[in-house]
Amino acid sequence: MTDIRVQTGPQPSPERDVPVERPKLEHDLRAVRTLFDRLLTALCALLSLVAALPLFAVLWLLIERGATNFRLDMLWSLPPSGLDTTGGGFGNAILGTVYMVGIASVLAVPTGILAAIFLAEYGDGTRLAAVIRFAAKVLTGMPSILAGIFAYAMVVLATGHFSALAGGVALAVLMVPIVVLTAEQAIRAVPQKMKDAAVGMGATSAQVVMRVTLPTAMPSVLTGVMLAIARAAGETAPLLFTAQFSNYWLRLDRLEDTASLAVLIYQFSGSPYEHQIEMAWTAALVLVLLVLLFNIAGQVLAARSDHSRH
Amino acid sequence: MSTPSASLAQPPTAGERWMDLGLRRGAQALAVGVLVLLAAIVVEIGAVAAPAVRERGVDFLTSSTWDTNRDEFGILPHIWGTLYSSLLALLIGGTLGLAVAVFISQRFLPRRLELLLKNVVDLLAAIPSVVYGLWGIFFVIPAIRPFTAFLHEHLGFVPLFDERSPGPNMLASSLVLAIMVLPTMTAVSRDAIATVPRKLREAAFGLGATRWECILGVVLPTAATGVFGALVLAFGRALGETMALAMLLGNRNEFNVSLLAPGNTLAALIANTFPEAQDHERGVLMYAAIVLLSITLVVNMLGTAILVRSSRKAAGARP
Incomplete structure (x- = not known):
């Protein structure tokens, strides 16, 4: 509170009845x-x-x-065509999203965590670390559509196919800087005393990092990973250039167009058919629930690691 | 004479040394990889855009025709649309974001409510942009339709309202875009405000300042660099935002000032045109992509640099 009130002393002052001119310290709305x-x-x-x-x-x-409009069988059915007025679902899109986010996580999470170890431990205070941190920050702000064009140029043009792999690469580009920056914060928050104690016990610096620093920082690192996954799962623009869309199930034995929830929502949102628009809304609900789940999981992990540190 | 402690204390084995060196070098290599990634993005997009850049030159940036059949392409309307929608979004989202940042950092609310409001705004960032697009099509556009009709009817002589589309338009797009930059603005400017030393605020109150005299006279001027950095970063986000605009702006390749008319942005153009484009048009879109990359890279580097400086200054100011 910022209300400023005059403190009255414990005893009434003797000259109480004498009118004293006091500055007006009470809040007065007329002022x-x-x-x-x-x-x-x-x-x-x-x-x-x-x-x-x-x-x-x-x-x-x-x-x-x-x-x-939600029906349980939507989770394992293929998308309806324009002529269908009932039935159909987005099972292939859920599978595609999970698969591509999985590829992206495999590429981005270990990379990001190791890079963060360099920023927080080995390269701490060096000019190189400062430049890399700057680059990571710039990358977090880069439009996601450009990650898609990058993966298009790197993977699609090289392999000659739109594919889940290209989609995964595009999403990985978006995840890496998020993982790097959050993991760096998490590793920095590990108390120096713990590391000193490990060094005092004769651990090599690799042992300190792998057995003390990383395990201690892990809950907060995972928070960052969850946030990165949530972001990647909702991305649409990069997938338009890399995975495009497919009405069929994902095939692991060859590179071909792959469905995703986000692109399904985009395509069906502009559909002239009422049933497909309804499907877009239901898919959007599922996507948002998925994304919020990862966000909340991240928050819970963060809260728990905060709690354990005090 | 051997004691147990002598057998415990041993120098690292060769394997442990290798592990140590491996982790050190591996971590460094991957960290440098982040730098390489940024460079590779610039180089790769530059390489696929190069043929179109060579072929079309500067005319591409200053022409306003987009005609696939006559093979005439120009992105002046898209550059304009990108800047226009982003500035409008920044005007709305920046104001709201700063208001929230002040409201949740200056003890207006009990701690729990502050946290709740912060989380609500943070969650706005979690909603995918394609969902905002869907929401915009079926909620925002119909919701503002009577309002835009009124503006067009009564203020139609003002260039801002002289052309109206009942469907996709600039106003609806900017409103949704404003919601999307709001979390960035709030989070970054809140961080900047949090670095203002408590002593400064207490000194202001001690001199008899009201709460807002303190905020406007002491807190915000002290955090000004950080708040400006937040604005620049939010602007960068708005420039690159794709899906919501691709769905709400109407994809019309014409130059227009009217708030109520459809338009297009660089990112929306690429997203809407690319999937069905022929090879030569894809080349042209890559030119548009390198323009978008240049603009956003400059804005983002500027914003990040401002924030790095302001946080360094704040760290230096602390005892």
Whole structure:
């Protein structure tokens, strides 16, 4: 509280009845500055409320339009064609999303964590580490569509096919900087004393990192990984250039177009057929639930590691 | 004479030395890999764009026709649309984001509510942009339709409102884009505000400042660099945002100032055109991609550099 009030002493002063001219310290709404203060507070509260509304508006519409049409068999059916008015689902898209995010995680998570070890431990304070950190920050802000074009140039043009592999590479490009930056923070938060103790016991620096630093930092590292996965799972633009879309099941034995939830939503959102639009809403609900699940899992891990450290 | 402790204390074996060196070198190589990745993105996109850049030159940037049949391409309207939508989004999202950042960092609310509001805004960043696009098509565009009709009817003589589309338009796109940059703006400027030393605030209160006199006179000016960095980063996000705009802006390749008319952006153009494009048009789209890459790279580097400086300054100011 910032209200400034006059402190009255414990005993009543002897000259209590004598009128003393005191500065007015109570908040008085007739004074311009206090009125201004209250008005700005109200405005700020109003703007914050407006900022919080979209989340609920999005979730509400997702539930209203997505949940009402939800049937369990959608999770293992192929997408409906324009002529179907009932049935169908997005099983292949869920599988495609999981598969591509899996490829991306395999590529990005170990890379990101090792790079973070360099930034936080071996290269700490060096110019090289500062430059790499800067590059990682710039990469987090890079438009995701450019990651897609990069993977298109690297993988699609080289192999001659759109594929889940290319999609995975594009998503990995987006995940790496997130994993690097969050893992670096997590590794830095490990108390120096623990590392010193391990060194004192005669551990080599590799042993310190693998047996002490990383295990201690792991919950927070995983928080970053969860955030990166959540981001990758929702990405659409990079997949348009790499995996495109498919109405059929994912095949592991060859490179070909692969479905994903995000691209399915994009394609069906512009469909002239009501049934496909309904399907887009239900797929969006499933995608958002998936993404929120990973986000909340990350938050829980973060909260737990905060808790254990105190 | 051998004691147990002498047998415990032993120098690292050859294998342990190799492990040590391997981890050190491996970590360094992968860290440098991040740098290489950024460079490779620039080089690769540059390489696929090179033929079109050589063929079309600067005309591509200054022409406003996009006609596949006549093989005439120009991205002036798209550059304009990208900057226009991003600035509008920044105007709305920046204001809201800063308001939230102040509201959750200056003890207006109990701690729990502050955290709740922060999480709500953070979760906005978790929603995929394609879902925002879907929401925009079926909620925002119909919701603002009466409003845009009113503006067009009564203020149609103002260039901002002189052309109206009941469907996709710039206003709806910018509103959704504003929601999407809001979390970046809030999180980064909140961090900047958090680095303002408590002593400064207490000194202001001690001098009798009201809460907002303190915020406007002390906190925000001290955090100004960081808040500016947040604005630049949010602008960078808006420039590169693709799906929501590809779905809401109407994909019209024409130059237009009207808020109520459709338009196009660089990212939306690439996303909408690429999947069905022929080979020579794909080359042209790669030219558009390298333009987008240049713009966003410059803006992002600027924003990041500003934030690195401001946080270094804040760290230096602390005792």
